[in-house]
Amino acid sequence: MFRRHLLSLALGATLALGTGAAQAQDEFIVVQSTTSTQNSGLFDYILPMFEEKTGIDVRVVAVGTGQAIKNAANGDGDVLFVHAKPAEEKFVAEGHGVSRANVMYNDFVIVGPPADPAGVAGMSDVVAALTKIAETQAPFASRGDDSGTNKAELRLWKEAGIDAQSSSGEWYRETGSGMGATLNTGTAMGAYIMTDRATWIAFGNKGDYEIAVEGDPKMFNQYGIILVNPEKHPNVKIDAGQAFIDWVLSDEGQAAIASYKVDGQQLFFPNAGG
């Protein structure tokens, strides 16, 4: 009696759970993208517009740019939408992507504690600011995860002629995690943190932190979009993927990006064709 009861219950539950739920829409693409586009809320804002127009469901996997590029190189995605131009160009040159187009930009900023131990608040020369941080050995939290932001940060240290990684574990602290996690960690330890402006504006745990360094052209942050090469990865959905890219680069898509605001501030500035 009990045996039958239990068995039918277990079977029924397994069947109902295993087959019934969440029949996905017919057509979908997988976009390998970065945490900044997701955490800032941009995708939640623009994707429904595209989905409504085309009926194509866009599935976003939001990871660091380094991981997104590796996933796409494994063919695990139809479109790559990230922010590390040299790495993107390498991705295309190696035959993983068809071609690369500019989508939008914003900029990086360095945020810091109100006490400003390195005395960099208000500076707009990022190389000089990093030099001061290194000289005063004020804590600096780095992503340390090969993401787009991490790559940009390492380029700036190089330009300043400072080998910050040799101080890793001392004042230079590599969290090895995403932007949000690094902001959570960095603000808790009173460290300076370089972040893209979009993630910072949308971030909910700022504490008493403020932007310390901003406005240097070197902190320009360009986003690009690439169709994963179907010749290398036959599973790539060419038409649907290209439709998404075309829409993002179209006047309509660009206007959608420009109209996304958090607290009245525009987070991304479209520059397709630029």
Add this chain to the structure above:
Amino acid sequence: MFSFGDIMAEALGLILTWDRDLSEIVLLSLRVTLTAVAISCLIGLPLGAVVGAFRFRGRGTVTVLLNALMGLPPVVVGLFVYLMLSNAGPLGILGLLYTPTAMIIAQTILVTPIVAALTKQVVEDLHGEYAEQFASFGLTARARVAALLWDARYSLLTVALAGFGRAVAEVGAVLIVGGNINHVTRVMTTTIALETSKGNLELALALGVLLLGLAVIVNAAVMALRASAVRAAYA
């Protein structure tokens, strides 16, 4: 800065303003975890019973292996399943990466050793009491396993619940193989990780309270089922 009251208020708010997105996440969590636990039981119960009830060469090795596999780090399982299911991997052709099925596979790998190892222990203890009887009845191996599993059923419910606890709480594996895709593979734990990374700590913790509530409900349901079955058995 944070108060426990704020978090409870946020959790209550989540429940009161229950929306479609939240249902979707909760139901997917249950669907993935319960399916994984059911499959793990289908594999782990007989496997554990066989290892527990019979003497054979290499039994010690199998036992050590099962016990060690209970400690599998979810992120390692996630990576392994990702490499298998990636389009660059051997099973890429199945197109399972970034689907709930991939998450079920990963959690099944995590939970099966727990079910098998704990079942083995339960059955081994019981077998000590039953061995002579079995011999006098001249039962086949198959019948022995069935009898042991049946008589240990109440303990094995707790075994299944231990597996459920492991699966429902893990984030490392489902994040990698599911991709935390909104409306497709987003579950409770990956949502908590996402909200944490957005800096929405109260919301993240409120979701955690909800997840805990869910675990309590599942455990209570299983216990109620067990109690009613016990009553039925002695009625």
